[in-house]
Amino acid sequence: MAPPFADRIVQATIVLKLAMTRIVTLLGATAEQQTALGLAIAQWFAERQQRTLLTVPSPATSLRFLVGYQEESIGWQPKFLSERLAIAELLATESVNTVWQELSRLVEPYLPQELVGKVYAGELVILPGMDTLLTLNALRVHYSSGEYDVIVYAGGNSQETLRLIGLPQGLAWYYRRFQRLLDQLDLNAIANAIGGPIASAMMAANIDIQKVQERFSEAKEWIDRGVRIAADPKRLSVFLVTDGTAISIAQTQWLWGSAQQVNVPISEVFCLGKPTPEVSSTFAPLRVSALPKDWSDWQALVSHLPNLNQIGAAPAPYKFDEVQQQVRIFLPGFRKEQVKLSEFSGELTVEAGDQRRHIELPPSLKGKPVRAGKFEAPYLIVSF
Template sequence: MSSIVTFLGKGGTGRTTSAIATAKKLAAAGKKVILMGQDSSPAWGMALGIDPSTEPQSVSANFAAMQLNTTVLLENSWEEVKRLEAQYLRSPILKQVYGQELGILPGMDRALALNTIREYYQSNQYDVIIYDGSGGIDTLRMFGMPEILSWYFRRFRGIFTESDIVKALSPFVQPISSAVLNTAWTTADITENTDNPASQMLEKGTEALSQGKVWGYLVTTPNPIAVATAKYLWGSAQQVGLSVGGVLINQGSITDSISADFAPLNVTELPNFDGSNWQTLMDGLPTIGEEIDTPQPIEFVMAERKIKVFLPGFDKKDVKLTQYGPEITVEAGDQRRNITLPPAWRGNSVTGAKFQKGYLEVTIG
């Protein structure tokens, strides 16, 4: 199965350069690599030394690159939507709407990029997929999208099932679906079935994160603002379950302060890059994309009835904890994460919480 690598950090710290150098290094080691760039400007192709294309284009042996053009991705996805409509409806109506006329709504670029990454991930054409995106909170929300959507599906399916309107209309769902959709859906299929393609897609996306198939690397300079941004993104990555494998320092040296800020992550100082000598930069990179021992975002200590949530880069004042039934919601910065209590703890409430040394420690009564 492929692994996915992305780079996080403030703009101008060398994320794209690090992504390209990583792709070159892995390809030289015999890995089949594809680099996906979200930057639609000519600068991205110039950094690679190619004319950017919306289809995989060979850069060198084992190394392909493609530019994620949102309008093209939208057109392709719209054709698939129309195909499904024609498959399930006797009188499709979307055939009169063309992908080429659709505008881009906020958030579409991330959703379409994630879908493209998913398709290549499941195809197993490449050993490593490197995503060169914005490198900020938008990238993290993109990778966290499967878990968040899965929560929405689970939460509202239960509410939908208990709705008086659904109960009243239940006898009519099957005949209506047969007449309109030419299928035999029932209320149970809508409210209980978790084997549909959408649910399976979300589950696979969540598994990819939890099983360590997706890695993020922090890129920063010694500049205090860049360091603070990287620390914030580290903590935010934990909130979506994205493993952070290490820190890359550009345009400067590692200091004791920087090492302490990012402990226990490995911090690597990269050599100066003049825009042409890729080999020197490649040699300076750490091993990327392989499983390493990093703190887990969440740990259940069953014997002590405690949950330990790793939130580096945040202070106590940045963290908020609430409980709704069998779920605990942790808010840190601009991210929220819902944690479902183990079955043995259901029906119990939070009896204590403390935040120290980057960990939120929650006790369940």
């Protein structure tokens, strides 16, 4: 039976809100500079009647000082600085509570009764590597709420931010690579092969394979959605930040190439101070906007920001030329010796920028051996 008309209107409204939500993040510069610029960007959107949330990882020390909260914590729940601007601190301990509650509901049907409810969120310890997953989930929760038009994430650590925004694509590869194994999963056969008390425990759990596969399908839908968002500059805008020094230019250019490795187009470059000819040439064809060198006055930065609703054109991370039987992979900031190419299971694997990326080939190229690979900066050209 179809839901009532009013319910369909509500559902359509929620979908529309989610479709319009935009995530903005920064790569380059210091954590303090990113926080000040993130606050200015959030204020820019709020002044244009966009419901905006600025999120920062814990501890939010810089943000507390910038907004005058020196003696007051910001916390997990968003706090409003104005009618349309809120700020939140992404606390791992609070995020793991939310995650565990959701996870418990998912796994409860498959666990023996004596285990259900015996592990509490409040006792879970945060392990190394969990922060990225928890941050992504926290952003997902805010994104899915439909309460914000723009979510600004000032992560501070650019390499971790790259891992974060590249996580859906990485998970998509793992799902794609092991999907056949999951489809052929036969726990009864595994239990019989193992034998002993472990087999007895697996059989006693009475796991419903159909439900397990349904959960995997739900996860796949969430992963695919994340991949689509990351590749769409209208939904995920990533800005590079440099102070114009030689070291900063080199580091920011490396981040540019690394962003291509996670299939995320860069929207623009912000230069703290007047851009030099080297800055303009290094980051061509991206738009470069000058900001005051004194970034500590975040309110002064707002008036110097360009129109952030005008998304600049950026080169595609890769392009297939099926006539020439080639793939052109855009890798700015790297040298030939920094790029490694290989092929596995009908996909190209490119290593650069401490990232490993897999490119699915179209049917016309899949299965064909790589004939040649040459690096003509900023492109890696692969011929079949």
